[in-house]
Each structure stands twice: as C-alpha cells, then as structure tokens.
Amino acid sequence: MTEEMMLQGCLDNLATAQEALYNRFSPRMLGVCYRYARNREDAEDMLQEGFMKVYAQIHQFRNTGALEGWIRKIIVHTCINILKKNKKFSDSVDLIHASAVQLNENNIPSMLQAKQVVECIRLLPMGYRTVLNLYAIEGFSHKEIGSILDIEESTSRSQYTRARGLLEEILLKKRILQKPRESVRMVSGTK
Amino acid sequence: MERRFDMTNFEQSLKDHADQFFIVPSRKVWHGIYNDLHPGSKWPSMAMGLIFLFTLIGIGHLNNTPKQTVSLAPTEKTESEVSVKNEVASAKLTPGITNEKKKNQTQVSAGSTVDNVNPNTRVAIENSINELSSKHSSIVTEKATVNNFKKENKIKNVISGNESSYSGERKMLSNNVSIENNPVDVSGAFKKEFYNPDAVKNKMAANNINKDYTASIIENKILLPEIFFFNNDLLATPVPLINNLKEQNETFIKNNESTKTQQNTTTRTRKKKNGKVNWFYYITPTITSVYFTGKAIQKTPSSNFSTIVILPNQPGNNMIYNARLGLETGTEMVYSFAKLWSFTTGAHVSYSGYNIISNQVHPTFASLIFKNESGATYSKSYITHYGNGQGQNQISLKNYNLQLSVPVGLQYVLWGNKNLQINLGSTIEPSFVLKSNAFLLSSDGRNYVNDPELMRKINVSGNFGSYVTFSSNKLKWKVGPSVRYQVLSTYKNIYPVKEHLIDYGIRIGISK
Numbered sequence: 001m002t003e004e005m006m007l008q009g010c011l012d013n014l015a016t017a018q019e020a021l022y023n024r025f026s027p028r029m030l031g032v033c034y035r036y037a038r039n040r041e042d043a044e045d046m047l048q049e050g051f052m053k054v055y056a057q058i059h060q061f062r063n064t065g066a067l068e069g070w071i072r073k074i075i076v077h078t079c080i081n082i083l084k085k086n087k088k089f090s091d092s093v094d095l096i097h098a099s100a101v102q103l104n105e106n107n108i109p110s111m112l113q114a115k116q117v118v119e120c121i122r123l124l125p126m127g128y129r130t131v132l133n134l135y136a137i138e139g140f141s142h143k144e145i146g147s148i149l150d151i152e153e154s155t156s157r158s159q160y161t162r163a164r165g166l167l168e169e170i171l172l173k174k175r176i177l178q179k180p181r182e183s184v185r186m187v188s189g190t191k
Numbered sequence: 192m193e194r195r196f197d198m199t200n201f202e203q204s205l206k207d208h209a210d211q212f213f214i215v216p217s218r219k220v221w222h223g224i225y226n227d228l229h230p231g232s233k234w235p236s237m238a239m240g241l242i243f244l245f246t247l248i249g250i251g252h253l254n255n256t257p258k259q260t261v262s263l264a265p266t267e268k269t270e271s272e273v274s275v276k277n278e279v280a281s282a283k284l285t286p287g288i289t290n291e292k293k294k295n296q297t298q299v300s301a302g303s304t305v306d307n308v309n310p311n312t313r314v315a316i317e318n319s320i321n322e323l324s325s326k327h328s329s330i331v332t333e334k335a336t337v338n339n340f341k342k343e344n345k346i347k348n349v350i351s352g353n354e355s356s357y358s359g360e361r362k363m364l365s366n367n368v369s370i371e372n373n374p375v376d377v378s379g380a381f382k383k384e385f386y387n388p389d390a391v392k393n394k395m396a397a398n399n400i401n402k403d404y405t406a407s408i409i410e411n412k413i414l415l416p417e418i419f420f421f422n423n424d425l426l427a428t429p430v431p432l433i434n435n436l437k438e439q440n441e442t443f444i445k446n447n448e449s450t451k452t453q454q455n456t457t458t459r460t461r462k463k464k465n466g467k468v469n470w471f472y473y474i475t476p477t478i479t480s481v482y483f484t485g486k487a488i489q490k491t492p493s494s495n496f497s498t499i500v501i502l503p504n505q506p507g508n509n510m511i512y513n514a515r516l517g518l519e520t521g522t523e524m525v526y527s528f529a530k531l532w533s534f535t536t537g538a539h540v541s542y543s544g545y546n547i548i549s550n551q552v553h554p555t556f557a558s559l560i561f562k563n564e565s566g567a568t569y570s571k572s573y574i575t576h577y578g579n580g581q582g583q584n585q586i587s588l589k590n591y592n593l594q595l596s597v598p599v600g601l602q603y604v605l606w607g608n609k610n611l612q613i614n615l616g617s618t619i620e621p622s623f624v625l626k627s628n629a630f631l632l633s634s635d636g637r638n639y640v641n642d643p644e645l646m647r648k649i650n651v652s653g654n655f656g657s658y659v660t661f662s663s664n665k666l667k668w669k670v671g672p673s674v675r676y677q678v679l680s681t682y683k684n685i686y687p688v689k690e691h692l693i694d695y696g697i698r699i700g701i702s703k
Contacts, residue, residue, distance in 0.1 A: 013228070015225065015228070015229060018224075018225075018228060019221065019225070022221055022224065023573075023574070026215075026216050026220070026221075027213035027214060027215050027216070027554060027574050028210075028213040030213065030214045030215070030216045031209075031212040031213040031214050034212075034214055035209065035212075040214070043214075044216055044217065044219075044220045047216055047220055048220050048223050048224055051220075051224050052224060052227055052228075055224075055228060113208060114208050114209070114211035114212040115212055117205065117208040117209060117212070118208070118209055118212045121205075121209070132205075133209075135202075136201070136202040136205045136206060137202075137205060137206045137209045137210075139206075164201065167205075168201075
C-alpha cells in the first residue's frame, strides 16, 4: 500500500489503511518512545497515545514533508507531554538533582550497537536524557527545548552539556565510543 | 550497520545510531488503538457475552424452578365429590408466596369483605381467615405430611355439630385433596355475596352438597365464618364446631391415608415423565494437540512473485511445539426421545491452544504468501522478532482459541440400567471464536509472524465421547473421555496451511 493510499484510507477512517500506517511506522516510533520512557510498557502507552493523535490529526498533514517526520514530531510531543504530567519528571530536570547519578553499565545489554547506544542513553537521568534526546537526536534548539519543557534556555544548555559528558563516559566504558587520543586525555583530565 | 562513534561529530553520530533503533510493539497496542478508533466493533463480542450470560441464567432458572404438582383424581368418586372438586380444582394458589405474605394478603382481602357482617361473626371470620390462610399455604407444599393433614381437617368441618354423613365427609375430604394439589390464588378477592347465607345455600345446593349441611347452616343462622370462596369456589368450614369433630376427623384421616398414598404415587409418576430431560453442567480439562494439512507456498530464489513453489514438506514438521492444557465448560441438555437414543444440545465455552518454541531474534522482515479464491498468490510482509527453532533467547509463543459453541448431537445408550449407563455421544459444534491468537510460520520457514486478521471467526468442531452415567444420592454424574476435533482450519482459506486443533479431555458432568 502506497503512502498516498494509506493517507487517503486514514482520512476515510478505514481500518486496513490505519493498520498499514501503524505497521509501517510503529517499530521506529516505538524506538523513539523507548528513549523517553522508563520502560517498554510506558513506551507502548506513549506510542498508543501518539498514534491516536496521528489518526486524529491526519487531515492536517500536508504533503510538503515526509510523513514519517510528521508522525515523529507528534510522537515526540506526546512523549514529552506524558513525561510532563509526571511530577518526578519535573523534579528530574533540576540540574543538581541529576548530577549525582550512579551508573551501572552492567545493565547495558550486549546487543547490536544501535540498541546499545539507545540503552546507554536510557541510563541517563530522566532530565538529562530528555534534553539530550530533544537536542542531539530530534534537532530542537535550546530555546525550543526551554519552551517545550518549561525551563530556562540556559538550563537546557547545561543539562545537555552534562548529559553529553555522562553519555560519553558510558560509551567509553562500553567501548562504543571512538575518540581522538587528546580528547581521551581531556575527558580523563576532567575526571 | 556497525559504525563506531565519532567524537568529532557526536550529535550526528548519536542521531544515526538512535534512528536505526526500532522495536516491534506488541499487538495489544494496535488493539488498543483499533478499539478507540472503531468502538462499534466491541459490540459483537459484548452481545455474544450477554447472550451467553442470559442463556446460563435462563438454564439455571429453569433447572431450579420447583415443579408444580397437578390435581389428582381419587379412585372412588361420588357425584358430589366430582362437582365440588371440579370447582375447587380451578382455584389457584401462588406457591412462591410466603406464609406470612399470604396471611397478610388474606387479612386485607377479608377486611374489605366483612363490613356488612354481624360484628361478633366478623371477629370470628377474621380469626378464622387468619388461621386458614396460614394453613392453606402450608397445605400446598409438596411435603405436607399426614400430621399436617390432621390439623387441616378442621377446615373440613362445614357441618355443624350434627353427625355428618359419610358422603359429606368424603366431599370435604375431596375438597381438601383438591386444595392440596392445586395452586390457589390467595390474592383473589373474596366476594361479599358468598357471605350471604342465601348465596351459600344456593351455591352448595348448586354443587349438590349434602342437604343436611345446607339445612344446618341456614337453620343455625351461623354465617359459617370459615366458609368463603376463592374465585367463587367453596373451601372451608365454621370454627365453633371444630372441636366436636375431632373424632370424625380421625376417620377422615384413615380414609385419606390411602388417597394420599395414591396421590404421591401419581406425583412421582409425573415427575418421572419430566425426567426425560436432563440438564448437565460439565467441565472438561483438556490437552490440546494440533494437526496441520496443506502446504506452504514459498517464493523462488529469483523472488519473482508470480513464480511459486510448493514446499515438499508440511510446515507443521518444521515447527517445534508443545501441547497445552485447555478447558471446556458449559451446560448440556439431554432429551431422551427413544429408549436408547437421546438428543443433546447446550452451550459451552472452550479454551484450547499450544505453545510454539521460538527464539527471539533481532527484528526482521518476514513474509507470508497467500492464495485467493481465484488461485492467484500474493504476499504480505511483517516485522517480527520471533525466529523458528531453538536458540539462546528461547521464547514460548502461545497459539490459542477461546470459542463459544452450541453443540447439537445424539447420545446412544450402549449398556446399562436406570442407575448406571455407558453412553456414546457425538455432537457437531458450530463455534464463534471469542478470542484467538496465532503465530504463523513465515513462507521461508525461518520466522513466526502474528496476524489476527487471518483468524477465522466462525468455526465448526466435532466432538465424540464415551461416558459413564451414574446416580449418587440426589445427583447424577457423567464422566468419560472425549475428543474434540476442529473441522475447519483456525485460519482463513487464503492461508494455504490448515491448522486443526484436537482436544483430548475428560468430561465431568453433574445433574440434579
């Protein structure tokens, strides 16, 4: 089924087209949700809510961009909204709160590298992880992140800096990260 | 694609890796979305559930409703007995009403009818009615004993102190017998005109009741407080004379013994006739096996979809699966229409399935090839993370069916007597699949995919069993092995592989 047929079917509220759309994009979108969620169950809840919004707003889609990108935006915003509903998340965007994190890299499963990287991201505290996801992966600016998460732009920047440092540390320990020698010295110097 | 992180472009590297990552969501996510998008599709299953629930309630109600006895004809009948009895026989008593309730109802009714009566008599009437109403309600119970009957004989004393004739006694005895065996509508209003002595006289005369009684009633100016009518029918007697008639009552009792015995016999006979229908509630623990027919269609290496090959081996041979425990429970009606043959029907719910041994793999694409009605083949791709065979990440996939069935069939008595029988039974069971899940082997035989759309909603099964039926105390048991074979494939016809579930079980049924 082509993308146009799927879109038209979804506009006509046809279950087959809706399922085709879901089957095509749900695995990747669940991967997105998984980076934001605490566990797989939460990620699936986010995915479900996100796709409900996709179907509800499908008539707003203009063929100017990729359908996947449009769906992804909705899914990311849904994830953020769900996280924001949780009080613990609001607390976790506080810098001081997140600085003293204990890493247990033994939790990282030894699977393919993409999964390893995602699992490493998931080891970060919620606040760090969210800012990192939004900035480095989704491509939002710090200003946008500030408005999305209701935090200062500067907070977003500092969160990201710390998140990145922490992630590098994890990636190095897992030997996923390949970096120049001087950079290694710099990282070890900061420690 | 294994690619090391490049620190010089951390964000891009992170994005590349994160974008490659995907997870296949469980089917419940789609079901949740689907149910939200199309809420109307819930109704068929809810409707079926409600129908099943009401069926069970109805069956239970029918099975637990007390049987009403019918009027009995005494062996020796005089002309007057017949006439009085015929009148009383039309009276109805509601059996479900409690004594207390009946008493209250009677009091209310009586209160509305005795306004024009002599005050002294009125008190007597009220007392008598109260006493009678409580006794009548006890009369109608099937377990009324002879002792109860002795007490009730007070009612029969229509005749004032005179030595009542035997025929009169018999007449009242007949009345009593009829009362006992007929439901009486207590709520029926007592009519004023029947408290009028003239009306009573006329009524009794019309019914050919002994003239002595009538004369006595009229001459003594006794209003006969206990003479009243239920639905225009004469029922009872004056209270003041009850004590004088105790001895006569003893005679009645003796005479009545034989009649009562006869009644009981007749009642038992009737019950036995109703016993042609038996309701069994049963449960059948089962173990499910599966049998495959048909052959999978596989793409040729050139991956030209128009060219197909038939796998030489059956797909079931490639699967590693374990039998699983299931359950079947429901109700069964057995109706004997001939000496050895019975018709059976009912409703039951069955759960059966099996486990596929699979191993979890990295999400990959797998395809199934289908064949439509015109014979053309087409494929459908799926993302799956279940591989065929055993591995380090072994996982058990559950294929199951939850069905609501209405079996219709025959039962044959192979051997036995009234208390112990060996039966052979066979039914055909149209089924509605309430819920199901199945993982299908992909066309290349390497993966399992899950597609609820392929599941058949309506199916047909055949059941065969041999049962031992025996009576224990008041219960009837039915125990024996049974085999259930799913005639139609679990999947729709477009899928070339046919799956047939076979349930082996022990049926344990119970009936009152």
